[in-house]
Amino acid sequence: MEKTMYALFATIDLALQIYIWILVASAIFSWLFAFNVINSNNQFVNQVGMFLYNVTEPVLRPIRRLLPNLGGIDISPIILLLIIFFIRMLLATTVAPLFGVRM
Template sequence: MGSSSTLFFGIIINVAILLVFFRFLMQLAAVNMYNPVVVSTFKATKLVDVFGRILPTLAKGRVNLAAIVLLVVLYLLKIFGLLYLSGGMPNGPIHLIILTFVSMISDLVRFCKYLIFASIIMSWVVMFTQSRGPYVEVIQELAEPILAPFRRLLPNMGMIDLSPILAFMTLYIIEILMSEAAKVLLAGW
């Protein structure tokens, strides 16, 4: 197949994954449900509600198992589809599952890094403009569960917040460990 079909498939599946992932994180972080960004994301991911009739939510409605299952299915489709369109095939179902979970975890770590970076930028925007829009609120509410454990570890330094630096270093270490683990796991195939 052509590279244009691979690119088109990759864009479509990545947008779907991103929307479902945003929905899962918004529910997990208990973001304000009346925020227009949250409302539009929930409307765009009505398919999660279909799975939600079968799979329950846990932790007082914050952990949506339907979104997790849909994410795994979308990642399986992504990995299999990209391999198929590029002319390769997985060596077996175990190989496909390992590729899927490694891809999911590495994308989660990458997304957390982008979210922390966006949170830093948005805090500067809020400080200079003295206004908070719906996107700023969502980004800061999504980043707070990631940064909160690091804020508890560091001493209070007033207006200087070093927790993003510690979070970046931790995520970087996780990323290195994941790439090494993926090399070891996939070396057998």
């Protein structure tokens, strides 16, 4: 039972880590796109951009609705990173020990 729970918590933690990297990649991609550093006409670049947008936008949209207008500055990825950090710490320090799992 303990090994199964450890595997579950480790998998959840890994998924959250991967999503953090996707958020970072999406932010960097949006900056590169905004400053015309990358060629938006390239099909591969366009597909990467659409993937990053489709994966991150459903989570970022509700956060953006709650934030005040900051004049073109989007801090929703930072807020989401803080939320993910909180969830990871909560899992490691509170939830996992309840099941006898040390992370």
